[in-house]
Amino acid sequence: MSDAVTEIERGLAALGESFQKRFAEAQDEPALRHAKAEVLGKKGDLTAVLKRMAAVPPEHKKSVGERVNEVKASVERAFEERLAALHRARREADLNAPPFDLTLPGRVPAPRGHVHPLTRVRHEILDIFRSLGFEVAWGPEVELWENNFEKLAFPPDHPATDMQDTFWVRVDGGAPDAKVLLRTHTSNVQVREMSTRKPPMAVVSGGPVYRRDDDVTHSPMFHQIEGFLVAERVSFAELKGVLTAFAERLYGEGTPVRFRPSYFPFVEPGAEVDVGCVFCRADDGSRPACRVCKGTGWLEILGCGMVHPDVFRHTGIDPETYTGFAFGLGVERVAMLRYGIPDIRLFFENDPRFLAQF
Secondary structure (H helix, E strand, O other): OOHHHHHHHHHHHHHHHHHHHHHHHOOOHHHHHHHHHHHHOOOOHHHHHHOOHHHOOHHHHHHHHHHHHHHHHHHHHHHHHHHHHHHHHHHHHHHHOOOOOOOOOOOOOOOOOOOOHHHHHHHHHHHHHHHOOOEEOOOOOEEEHHHHOHHHOOOOOOHHHOOOOOOEEOOOOOOOOOOEEEOOOOHHHHHHHHHHOOOOEEEEEEEEEEOOOOEOOEOOEEEEEEEEEEEOOOOHHHHHHHHHHHHHHHHOOOOOEEEEEEOOOOEEEEEEEEEEOOOOOOOOOOOOOOOOOOOOOEEEEEEEEEEOHHHHHHOOOOOOOOEEEEEEEEHHHHHHHHHOOOOHHHHHOOOHHHHOOO
């Protein structure tokens, strides 16, 4: 028999005498697992013994391999037996211990959580509009195509109605021709309120909306605030007054506000609303080096406009008697500007290290 075979046999014999003692001395599961790693781990005793396998003659490799497998199996059996014994002992100790009064107060106070930053900003925005005379209403997140697009005067071939932009839903047991989707905006609340109530009315709503969009500034699910006012002789002047007051209450008194013409299917005329950059306010309102507003001194926060007569017709309101305005803004956009957050996805990853900063 070669020297390599003899050395391996001696090593296995010594190992067989030592691991039982190590396992018996382990008083808890971590210590037992550490003892097992010392035997079978990459740097364990068995690995050290097997380094001589390369020198074993071919005619002895089978018998030596079988012996090694026997030792491995015995180590595994001894480990499982000792682990089961430790579990039994711990269970018996728990059962035989003095009874524990579950009604006693905790010795260490549990850390208190706080409202998510998006929820905080949404509540603040809704509170501002409440103070301006609006009432809060809610609507479903799963909506009919008619309420989400048709009654808001979207043309049938509008890109937002494509599968690429919208999450469509199949309703089991529903009408085969029913078109159902996850709402792409909170404007469905506007349709529902205007279809079931009579003017005058001033309503604001907020909640999650869904679109097939995902990058650092867009998320498949995000939050919007939608508001509208309908009454007799409402003009763009009232719209400017309400949104200017909103911007000052949100960003501070004296915040500059700018209206730029824009197109939305459900308003005419339509506008984008910008506020003076809250990050680089200076004497002239801008800094060339500002990365947020890119040196323009302005930040876009919402879209708005006068309610389109077709929306009134679809919801049963006489456009010859009543006029109104509507507006919508993204909660994430406001929160990102307020807290200087560069990536919208941070809001939804639920990382406590991020959320604990607010």
